[in-house]
Amino acid sequence: MSAVFPSHGAGADSHDHDHHHPHGWRRWVYATNHKDIGTLYLLFAFTMLMLGGVLALGIRAELFQPGLQVVNPELFNQLTTMHGLIMVFGAIMPAFVGFANWMIPLQIGASDMAFARMNNFSFWLMIPAAVMLAASFFMPGGAPAAGWTLYAPLTMQMGPSMDAGIFALHILGASSIMGSINIIVTILNMRAPGMTLMKMPLFVWTWLITAFLLIAVMPVLAGAITMTLTDRHFGTSFFNPAGGGDPVMYQHIFWFFGHPEVYIMILPAFGIVSQVVPAFARKKLFGYASMVYATGSIAILSFVVWAHHMFTTGMPVTGQLFFMYSTMLIAVPTGVKIFNWIATMWKGSMTFETPMMWAVGFIFVFTIGGFTGLILSVAPIDIQMQDTYYVVAHFHYVLVAGSLFAMFSGIYYWLPKWTGVMYSETRGKIHFWWSMISFNITFFPMHFLGLAGMPRRYADYPMQFADFNAIASVGAFAFGFAQVYFFVAVIIPAMRGKGQPAPQKPWDGAEGLEWEVPSPAPFHTFENPPKLDATATKVIG
């Protein structure tokens, strides 16, 4: 019996007084249970991952060979724009909120999220927004094609779908803010007695910091796109140079949101990896306190580096130097994290089940993305790389190999807890190696393309770039199919409850309150605050 899709018997696992929670479709539409809402978020995010992936394959199919074969340049720009928007706002961010919903109450010994109905609302708000985003392809003039960064004044030239896109982003932003408030209040108010802040699992810590980042910057994005909207329709000239507006101001505002956003998408990934590595090294996380401080430093630094996305706009020398130095500084706390993970592995007793494979894979490829980030932070080098495929390679190394790989690690790690069954280790390993190899075939050659000067967002390119583009396209299709395999061979069987029954704690090195409840986690957990031991990792009564 799985916790994800139990038919009618789920209530039997839970406590007596809970006999009126709805069944069938009502269970999901009226969902107020953090586990159900977590499941909804994760399934939604996977759907959007597939949709964004199809758009990416459209891009790669077009770029397989020089010349236009598959799509025209208008549609190509729509594909790149929508791929970015859907992956960032539809896949990565909601997926982490799904993890937060499932795991935060379980990890801090809370009965549920603080605001259960707002939790429901923030999930269901995403559906109309996502439908509107996806439907923009069928609006007059097609989907928005100004890039996911929506730079002014190109946005002034977009059709009505731009307004739909802006509205969708507003709604997604509102949903994120509600989710963040919920997470902060849950963490600060609903911890079990004895779960002090510095005893919280790192996933909880990273999400606490991420939630503050979200509350700080989502309104900034809302402001930027609202000004774009009024520029388009109500005669204002915030960014419209024809009326004295400043298009560069848009970029400053956008990236003031955009850079913290990058960390919003990676900090929870750090949290997951910080839980998985100690579990499979059978050794406590090295430098817990410094991990927390490093996360905090990264979050604070993320507010003062935004203009490194804008070195080619023509900043003054002092501006370039300031943003170059502050960006390079981020390498220090990020390095501390990598060192801590490796020190955790050092002299451990490691096994390499699928979650650990993904975590080690994450450390390896994410660090490559970190190095290219350091190289890009050097303003004179960035003059060469800005808006080339080098940047595309860099952020896919940190967002796909970073965020997504960490999520896979988390999914394999907690799937037994969620569903009550063990996934197939063989299939997990196939998924890992298939993804890891095809990911690198896709994105590694892009470094060369970028160094050679191939601009991003190009529907066609000079002949000399043909070979690496062809290799990247082959890799991209392989990577896409790997994720289909993952869904069909791992997720569907797990949701149907097929597989070996999972013990309460399938990983002998794992620590934390989520392993103190049965597998699958019952519908209601920790209804009475548990009594914890001194380390706040075990329930003693």
Add this chain to the structure above:
Amino acid sequence: MNIFSQHWKKIAHSCVAALSWFAFAAHAVNDLPGGPSVRQLGLHNPATKLAQEQADLHWFMMMICLGIFVVVFGVMFYSIWKHRKSVGHVPATFHESVKVEIAWTVVPFIIVIFMAIPATRTVIAQKDTANADLTIKATGYQWRWGYEYLKGEGQGISYISSLDNEHRLLSNNGAKGATPDDYLLKVDNPLVVPVGKKIRIITTSSDVIHAFAVPSFGIKQDAIPGFVRDTHFRAERVGDFYGQCQELCGKEHAYMPIHVKVLSEADYAAWVQKKKSGAPAAEDKKTAAAGTEQVAQAAVTVQK
């Protein structure tokens, strides 16, 4: 280790096979001097001192990163190999060390400062656009470049530079058959500059943001409507150099290349003479003949 080596062998084999397949099956194309080379792995061959400095900085950064990579992952993979449960390793119990943690915060900090020093010098040199011998305004239009010689030898010359229309058609037809080496990089009127002179490029735009970029010169400067920005270069050798618009500017973004022709001083003087004595009229005719709406609009804006 067997599993690992098998994997690596497989990967290496398939990579080599894929590469050689592409090398033979792909379009026959040659390196384009001043533009991209076939399967180019690094930055363009620098034609200015600043581009050379960028390339040196890149190597400097690459070497440091490679060193850190080898050390960090050397330790990680050693640990993966030695500290496994399957080889009977028993977990240690340490989980903090203030000394070690301070060391690996301070050492990267020092490395970063070490990286920042040479970079700072280049940043300052890049922004020094004073005392130019020739000032040219590059205006971005959807989707072509307008060049205006504002100051210096050739002052008063102005013209529009667009992608060769045959290349645009070739792109629509899927770039089939024999394609030229300068595919998508050939323009009707290249930007002409003298060698060894400091050229200041002032960028602006008449519609959306574009970016004027020539990798061999190490320059990339956004062209922003309503604003002027500048950059500069001093080409050290004659020849043709190519770049492309580097900021998304709408559907024809991929079709507004930059071609800079660097001439010797004598050739440049001759070109200015030719351009000033009646040739501009011919240029205008040609532009009119091209006759798309955008060109007309662009020309009007240039006169403004």
